[in-house]
Amino acid sequence: MPLEPAHRPLPGPRQILADSGSLYLANALIGFIFAASGPVAIILAVGARGGLSESVLSSWIFGAFFLNGLITLLFCTLYRQPLVFFWTIPGTVLVGPALGHLAWAEVIGAFLATGALMLALGLSGWVRRAMLAVPMPIVMGMVAGVFLRFGLGLVHAVRDDFWIAAPMVAVFIALSASASWSGLPRLARLSRWVPPLIGALVVGAVAVALLGKFQSSGSGLVGSHVLAHPHWVVPVFSWRAMVELVVPLAITVLVVQNGQGFAVLDAAGHKAPINAITVACGAGSMLAALVGTVSTCLTGPVNAIISASGDRHRHYTAGLAVGGFALAFGLFAPVFTRLMLATPPAFIAALAGLAMLRVLQTAFNVSFRERFTLGALVTFLVTVADVPIFHIGAPFWGLVIGYAVSRLLERKDFGPTGSTGA
Numbered sequence: 001m002p003l004e005p006a007h008r009p010l011p012g013p014r015q016i017l018a019d020s021g022s023l024y025l026a027n028a029l030i031g032f033i034f035a036a037s038g039p040v041a042i043i044l045a046v047g048a049r050g051g052l053s054e055s056v057l058s059s060w061i062f063g064a065f066f067l068n069g070l071i072t073l074l075f076c077t078l079y080r081q082p083l084v085f086f087w088t089i090p091g092t093v094l095v096g097p098a099l100g101h102l103a104w105a106e107v108i109g110a111f112l113a114t115g116a117l118m119l120a121l122g123l124s125g126w127v128r129r130a131m132l133a134v135p136m137p138i139v140m141g142m143v144a145g146v147f148l149r150f151g152l153g154l155v156h157a158v159r160d161d162f163w164i165a166a167p168m169v170a171v172f173i174a175l176s177a178s179a180s181w182s183g184l185p186r187l188a189r190l191s192r193w194v195p196p197l198i199g200a201l202v203v204g205a206v207a208v209a210l211l212g213k214f215q216s217s218g219s220g221l222v223g224s225h226v227l228a229h230p231h232w233v234v235p236v237f238s239w240r241a242m243v244e245l246v247v248p249l250a251i252t253v254l255v256v257q258n259g260q261g262f263a264v265l266d267a268a269g270h271k272a273p274i275n276a277i278t279v280a281c282g283a284g285s286m287l288a289a290l291v292g293t294v295s296t297c298l299t300g301p302v303n304a305i306i307s308a309s310g311d312r313h314r315h316y317t318a319g320l321a322v323g324g325f326a327l328a329f330g331l332f333a334p335v336f337t338r339l340m341l342a343t344p345p346a347f348i349a350a351l352a353g354l355a356m357l358r359v360l361q362t363a364f365n366v367s368f369r370e371r372f373t374l375g376a377l378v379t380f381l382v383t384v385a386d387v388p389i390f391h392i393g394a395p396f397w398g399l400v401i402g403y404a405v406s407r408l409l410e411r412k413d414f415g416p417t418g419s420t421g422a
Contacts, residue, residue: 011077011080024317027308027309029325032325032329035301037201038354038356039089044057044341045349049096055229061337062330063292082306086299086302087296094249095245105234105235106240111289111294112289113242115281118295119283135371138379139251140367140376142380144367145382150353151357153352158350171199201351205347208343215342227331233292235290251399253281261299284296372406376402379399
């Protein structure tokens with residue numbers, strides 16, 4: 001199946017300037033800050049738990065922003081839609097347990113294989129069929145099981161460093177609640193311009209500074225590297241890494257992340273080029289893997305933010321702005337990595353936990369709402385138990401065992417009214 005054709009004529013600099021405006025720039029800035037706060041904290045939390053060095057984490061962040069920023073600029077220009085690409089957050093969390101028994105080079109090999117699989121699916125046109133292969137409740141049961149540790153990490157952060165984590169939680173709740181205060185329009189507008197996660201980030205940073213818990217290294221912001229120095233990794237292809245990571249990673253990108261992105265864009269009136277996006281995710285994932293970055297995906301939350309207001313035909317300019325911000329952030333990845341790592345563990349744990357709250361809520365809602373609920377429960381329990389079998393991690397076995405249980409005990413849910421995929 002051929003890839004979707006680009007929008008013609010392509011917008012030139014004058015057209016882009018005419019279509020842009022303060023609203024689209026503001027939306028882009030808010031969306032980008034969202035991507036550069038909680039999701040980055042998740043990378044650092046996973047990497048620190050897996051024993052990755054600062055240089056490896058810096059390279060990961062470089063690939064996540066700079067390389068995906070390039071793809072974003074290309075696709076927003078070609079299709080004149082808000083098509084922002086970043087990295088898969090569920091995939092990042094999925095990698096965490098694997099780092100306990102896999103070498104980093106083996107994980108990189110799995111990243112490359114996942115990219116090759118997605119590239120083949122995109123070129124074949126089988127993407128939609130692949131997205132429907134595994135029931136969404138079972139997939140989200142795995143996601144809920146993997147994400148649960150971040151919710152627990154948030155509770156532990158409040159326990160371990162109350163005066164940093166508790167104010168972050170309080171501000172997050174206050175800003176979240178203000179969106180529904182129709183009788184107080186100023187407060188309702190506040191949550192639009194200061195998203196809850198951004199407010200929590202600012203308050204947490206202030207608390208860290210006031211309490212003197214910013215552990216700056218001797219080199220500070222002028223350490224050995226200010227500009228990005230990609231950490232090239234020679235991949236190792238092992239069967240246990242392939243089995244454990246490739247299929248779950250591909251599912252999280254194609255079904256969980258891209259499916260969410262497609263739904264967001266469709267609701268805003270955009271017809272996303274599914275095959276072209278899948279090819280971009282595959283090729284981008286293979287390139288990003290070489291610098292130690294998890295698989296590329298079409299982002300849902302950022303695309304939702306930049307397409308929530310304004311004229312539909314001008315939304316692409318906000319996507320271009322996000323791509324530009326991502327390039328700059330990626331270039332200075334070592335500085336931002338050192339800044340984040342210099343904060344107390346409770347700050348990153350609280351920020352990551354707050355970023356995952358709504359996603360965790362959605363995962364539970366989808367898993368246990370109607371169909372495939374037993375299979376989803378079994379998937380969740382196996383994933384949370386985190387018991388590897390044949391040196392293959394629990395998330396993979398959660399999917400396999402949960403799907404088998406549904407096939408045996410929930411056959412009616414596979415009928416014509418039991419939608420399986422996204």
